[in-house]
Amino acid sequence: MKSLQLFRIAELSQLLKNKSLPLSWGLLFALQASAQEKAFDEAEYRLSPLFGGPMNTIAGMTEWARDINHVYGVTTIVAVLVFLAVSIPLIITLYKFRVKEEDLTNLRPPKQIHGNALLEITWTIIPFILLLFIAVPTWQVIFKQPDEPPPGAMVVKVIGHQWWWEFQYPELGITTANELHLPAETPVFFVISSADVIHSFWIPQFGGKVDALPGTNVDNHLYYVTPALRNSDAVGGEVYQGQCVELCGLSHALMRFEAIVHKQDEFDRWAKTFNTAPVVASEPEKRGEMLFAQCQVCHTISGTASEDLEKQMLSMSPPVAKQGPNLTDFGNRRTLGAGTRKNTEENFIRWVKDPQSIKPGATMTPFDTLSDDELRSIAAYLRFSTAKKF
């Protein structure tokens, strides 16, 4: 992926400065100054690649993504050829037949040619042939997606919510949010649906997107074999980014997630320990457990009273699902608020006090009556301190 980073912002900005064209940067800093808070990490901004970013569609990591890119490659070649076939004659024509306005009065009009059947038939037939080059690989790829999970594939249920992602592993009894853990080189069959409005599930480097629709019998599917690890010793997995790509309301832009690919044994360890109840030993942890009682109306942590409450709610008629994401193993997550902030204690406290300041329209109630101390206890209970981070 490094090789794809042809340019870097920093170099370009240098270039622009040398050419004394600071207009863009002047504007940037003016805007930045107008922002109420520090708009972005400047180092990150400068290092941001031009090509090969974390959401790029070109560096396909799965066979599915490479199949798509194969079609895209063929089509791009055809498109470039056609563009040349149009633009070169066009430019030649424009150059060759230009006439000065003042010469025009002395010129007799050119021969009035009304058409040429042979030529017109030719450029009707050629597109047909070119289109076949696109159509054949297209149809080959369309029919590659299976309807049912192939034998041996791991099933993952993906459920879109306003504005976060729920991931369920029915075979492993795991429910988590905004962080999709996958074992490397494993066939995975995603069953994609929505709890409220239409969302769209997309991990660009793994292949195309699939819409998450609300309603019964409208689940969509997606199947591929997860990529191999680029670095086989990677600890903590390799991270890929995903995002919702269907306008789903106010914070559509902040409905991100991460897919983390692990070595098989690391994934197994994660799956095995995921549902163990939090250790409640220290004083803050005990206090946090107590305070969490008011969170459990919406959130569940496996192996605690909140899980019993969830079971109770689901057995009611009609069943009531909890509104918020499952928080089991929360301290281990890399991000918070569906990929919008790093999952630090500081961000956690800000989130609980005023979630809407991070994510406009978030349905979570702001708990601004809790003191920082109390929030730190909850953080402790949520395993911030004892997080394994693999």
Added chain:
Amino acid sequence: MAKNLPRTGIISWLTTVDHKRIGIMYAVTALIFLLFGGTEAMLMRTQLIIPNNNFLSAGTFNGLVTLHGTTMIFLFVMPLSAAFFNYLTPLMIGAADVAFPRLNALSYWIFLFGGLLLNFSFVTGLLPDGGWFNYANLTGKQYSPSHAIDFWLLGVQVVGLASLIAAVNFFVTILNMRCKGMTLLKMPIFVWTTLVTQVLLILSLPVITVALFMMTFDRTFGTGFFDPGAGGQVIMWQHLFWIFGHPEVYILILPAMGMVSEILPTFSRKPLFGYSVMVYSSCAIGFLGFAVWAHHMFTTGLGPWAQALFSAATMLIAVPTGVKIFNWISTLWGGQLRFTTAMLFAVSFIAMFTMGGLSGIMHSSPPIDYQHQDSYFVVAHFHYVLYGGAVMALFGGIFYWFPKVTGYYLSETLGKIQFWLYMFGFNMTFFPMHFMGLEGMPRRIFTYASDQGWNFWNVLSSLGAYTTAIGGIVFFVNIFWSLKSGKKASHDCWDGRTLEWTLSSPPPEYNFAIDPEVRSLDDWWHQKYDGEGNKRTARVQPDVDPSTKHVPNPSFWPMVLAFGILVLASAPFFDAQGIPLALAGVVIMLVATYGWSFEEA
């Protein structure tokens, strides 16, 4: 009553039924809405110039996304095309007016009121925020409880009604009111693309009407057509919307293609290459346009067979489109090319539209669409088609026909400055969006993180947008300057080929003093030049005493009837209290209809 209405002053504009005046009103209104849509675009590009910006709030941004798309399509490109239909169709076919002059005025007033209703959302602060496609069920009462979405629903419904009425009118005008000798295959190509556009409107608008009614019922009366909780289906909206929405794309582009096909021959002094093939390809595009709607839905789980069929149908559209492009180039080949501003815009249309068309072919392939759908790549694609294509051609049309309409040329110097600002700014704005899309930037996001690789492209894109904005200002300056001190235009100011150039600039209210008769395609050209290209004397239309010519009487009723429709359409905003308002609207409509019926036309 109608006979005594004044023929000059403000009242005369409010009551006019003259197709030329209505055309001017359409154009002026469309250009004002362009300012709205353009400002919305600038605000969005400013928000996106840096990551994590808080120049706009999430809600405002989503509202601007929605209004920008809706305004540009329904309140700018469509009515500006309608302005040309209005002004030019009767002149090009040698008719005194359209088939139903008062109905024509009605279309304009309904359109204006619909546009105002949509934009009234700015006054209330409730911006519709469901996107220009307004996908259910996000736009249902449950997830959008305020009246914001209703502005979109009812605004578009009203504007759609205006288009439907106008479409019936123009269809009948073109078929029934051609002058002597003008058989279908002797009509100017712009009249042909207009005709195909009207057919598309007539057949596609009822589908969106039904969809809008269903959603209005969902939101106002509590039905559940698009609510999965009540047994409805969200995907149903998408089907209905795109059965309309895809023909709509050709409704936007076909008039532009027609204009380019008029401008290129004039400034190359050669007839359009392959006229009949151009006609057939327009019809083919229109026909195929109805068979491809589901290519907007490749990621919704249609199943492989539906995807294969819709992708094949979509790819087929490339064939008639490709034929057109090569025929335009052949029109230029061997000509005597004059690079007026109109010509520059028309030529740039060919290039920009080709690029948009080629990225369109990419998206006809579902696998590629899986990656590009709802990413900035699609934004790049349709702006190349609708902006680089339709809008560039419309500007070409404005520069070409402005002298006919006003009697003054637009300044060529300012025009060329605008053109280059547009070309440069447009490509700077939208070419980087291909890269943003390939880098995975989703559409309609109000913000993005700084580590995504989207930063540089967004800066470039925003600066390009500002450049086009400067071009837009130059254009408006040009209009005012030229109206005040522009060069005066003669009858046949560009050495044109079609009937409107036989008239004075501007044409008299009655259009043709002598009923024209044509013997061939480009009849006016053949009157001016013999087979060898030697100039011969050709007579332009004389001016006669207007009182000897019958022109339709002005009328208040179209505006009153349109107002009744506006009153009826505003009823849902008042919930249960809206019932008297709805009744009032119906009463106004009835009174206007009867007044209209018994008035002397």
Added chain:
Amino acid sequence: MSAHEDVVHSTVTGVDNRKLSMWVLIASECFLFGSLIVNYLINRDRGLAGPTARQIYDIDITTLSTFDLLMSSVAMVLALHACQNRELQKFRFWTGMVVLGGVIFLGFQFYEFSHFVHLGLGLTTNVFGSSFYLLTGCHGAHVFLGVLWMSSILATSFVRGENWFPSLPLEVAGLYWHFVDVVWIIIFTVVYLFVYI
């Protein structure tokens, strides 16, 4: 019904502008009702609560109202014939019969709707009900408009006196009326009869 109703402008196609525009409008209406019918067919069995189509339809009454609407189309033909032959009494009588047929049909529809509501199928009960009311209601609105149009012609006839024979406006109104009738035949088949297969 403008002042020029008897003047038939010569047109290129030979079809009067008003008549051609009605044909065009009918083409558009085909897509309108087509969308509504398809929507109905998709939603017919998707109601989650309330009565179903099979439980609620009363085929006898609907057959009667269909017959009534068909007869009003016959009256339309006779009215036009009389108008073209300048037979004032017949023209007024048959025009009145068209109006009456339309009003009776609307009466049937009013009865049907209130009966269905009584049986527990309101507009918002389920998507089947919503689609049904939207489709038949939209058709009813068209019939209502036709009734308004035809009664205006009838009233004008009394105002204008015995030398007023608006053949062309009546022909255009007839086109509309027959179309609305044809749509009902389709609705009757697709909505009421398809339940039994």
